[in-house]
Amino acid sequence: MINSEIGFTSEVIKDPKRFVGRNTLIEDCINALNAPHGLIAIYGKRGVGKSSLLRQIQQMALGDYILAKNSGLSHLIPSRPRKYLTVYYQCDSIIEDASSLLTRLCNDQHEEDGLLRLVPDDGKNIIEFTRSKEVHAGADLKVVNWGAKGIESTKYAKVVPEDIVQTFRNFLNAIVTHQVKKRMKRDGLLILLDEFDIIQNKAGIGSLIKSLSSSDIKFGICGIGRDITSLVKDHGSIERLLEQGSLFVKTMPPAEAYGILNKAEELFDDKMRFSDEVKNQIVRFSEGYPYFVQMLGKECVIEANRAKEKKVSDSIFDKVLEKIKCGRCFPNLESAYQRAIGNSEDRQFLLHLLADQEEEETLFNEDVGRVFLKKVRRDAEGFDIKNLDQNLPRLLESRHGPVLAKVTEKPGVYEFKNPVFRLYVRLRRF
Ligand SMILES: Nc1ncnc2c1ncn2[C@@H]1O[C@H](COP(=O)(O)OP(=O)(O)O)[C@@H](O)[C@H]1O
Ligand SMILES: [Mg+2]
Structure with a gap:
């Protein structure tokens, strides 16, 4: 049996x-x-x-440019690349605002990614470790023991009661002086914040980032959105900081999605292969979403194992499609599907209608993945318009997903909150 996780994740x-792929973005990251x-x-x-x-940026920040080398971009790597110590933090919806974000950062005890691990402190035991097994991989600091007395960073970085901004500044200064410069001899500290869009109240975050950024401290923020305004409200203050570092991640071109399947075969050491026809179908159904490629690929391997095959052929792939049709693959997407339709056949019909809508407007890049109410009305022949007007708002409610979100600047235009869910609905049987 072949473990599907070896090739897909x-x-x-x-x-x-x-x-896989993303050469232009990698180039932007290097810059x-x-x-x-x-x-x-x-x-x-x-x-x-x-x-x-974002994780690849972290790797390169540590001085490990293996990705750039493997992508044929060696010539773009500076002879002496800037090296950082790094912090990685994933935001969640409980973070209300800038100050609760800083509080979280100042208390995060993640042993490999947390900020607190870098604050100098006698009580804890740090070692250098490599984040990947590559020979020349960049090393970073990892806490192996927080010490019996707990954290006493106050000795090195003054905690100012009731003033989290100043406390955070003091932490950063202590890290830059003692760890970045003295101990590790790096060029700076890189603080990566993922799922940044989730933060509820983004007021003041732009000016905070601006005031903290320097040649010693760089921030990287990442989240769902079409531009900087979805991540930072007072974006005016950071626009100049963004001249180099604005990275819009688009869907993958078909060749790169195909590349994920080739990469998987390589990772399986050719003990599991895919027919070209199946690869093409997976690429087509995935519409550039690597997540869907990975999930379909994984499911194919599971099915091939069941059939005691070492090659994913059309007939194996048909079995996978059949399972998806009845909701027996991808439990998360299936439960989202059930939540969306409730017990309503009308809503189910509408959901499929929306998911299947032809994307003629894809001429305009930003309209990819959007659905147009006007067209739904046209397509909904035989579907009571009263039903449409009743059921569409349900799909915008959080208890049913929410499946759709309004595109504020354009009336009658909606988008699937989760584009992968749309791909799933297309494969699901109505
Ligand atoms: N460059 C890539 N090559 C291969 N697989 C990728 C690549 N980027 C993303 N994936 C896959 O796509 C899925 C979603 O990736 P993720 O980085 O979590 O996306 P996002 O943060 O935009 O939601 C994951 O399963 C990941 O394995
Ligand atoms: Mg993410």
């Missing part, structure tokens, strides 16, 4: 050897990392590969 990609000033901002739709790119 639905997790964020940390290992540069598993990362942004090597600019002494400036902010990095990554945006794009859900499931498109933002967090994976």
Whole structure:
């Protein structure tokens, strides 16, 4: 039996050897990392590969440019690339605002990615470790023991009661002086914040980032959105910082999606193969979303194992499609599907109608993945318009997903909150 996880994963990609394509973005990352000033901002739709790119930035920030080398970009790597110590933090919806974000950062005890691990403190035991198994991989600091007395960083970095901004500044100063410069002899500290769009109240975050950024401290923020305004409200203050580092992650071109399947075969050491026809179908159904390629690929391997085959042929793939049709693959997407339709056949009909809508407007890049109410009305022949007007709002309610979100600047235009869900609905049987 072949373990499907060897070739496919639905997790964020940390290992540069598993990362496929994205050459232009990698080039932008190299430039942004090597600019002494400036902010990095990554945006794009859900499931498109933002967090994976952020993890690759982290790897390059440590001086490990294996990804760039493997992507044929060696000539773009500076002779002496800037090296950082890094912090990586994933935001969640409980973070209300800038100050609760800083509080979180100042208390995060993640042993490999947390900020607190870098604050100098006698009580804890830090070692250098490599984040990937590559020979020349960049090393960073990892806490192996927080010490019996707990954290006493107050000795080195003054905690100011009731003033989290000043406390955070003091932490950063202590890290830059003692760890970045003295101990590790790096060029700076890189603070990467993922799922930044989730923060509820973004007031003041732009000016905060601006005031903290320097040649010693660089921020990288990442989240769902079409531009910087979805991540930072007072974006005016950071626009100049963004000259180099604005990275929009689009869906993958077909050749790169195909590349994920080739990469998987390589990772399986050719003990599991896919027929060209199946590869083409997976690429087509995935519409550039690497997440869907990974999930379909994984399911094919599981099915091939069941049939005791070493090659994913059309007949194996048909079985996978059949399972998806009845909702027996991808439990998360299936439960989202059930939640969306409730017990309503009308809503189910509408959902499929929306998901299947032809994307003629894809001429305009930004309209990819959107649905147009006008067209739904046209397509909904035989479907009571009263039903449409009743059921569409349900799909905007959070208890049913929400499946759709209004595109505020254009009346009658909606978009699927999760584009991968739309791909799933298309394959699901109505
Ligand atoms: N460059 C890539 N090569 C291969 N797989 C990728 C790549 N980028 C993303 N993926 C896959 O796509 C899925 C979503 O990636 P992720 O980085 O979590 O996206 P996002 O943060 O935009 O939601 C994951 O399963 C990941 O394995
Ligand atoms: Mg992500």
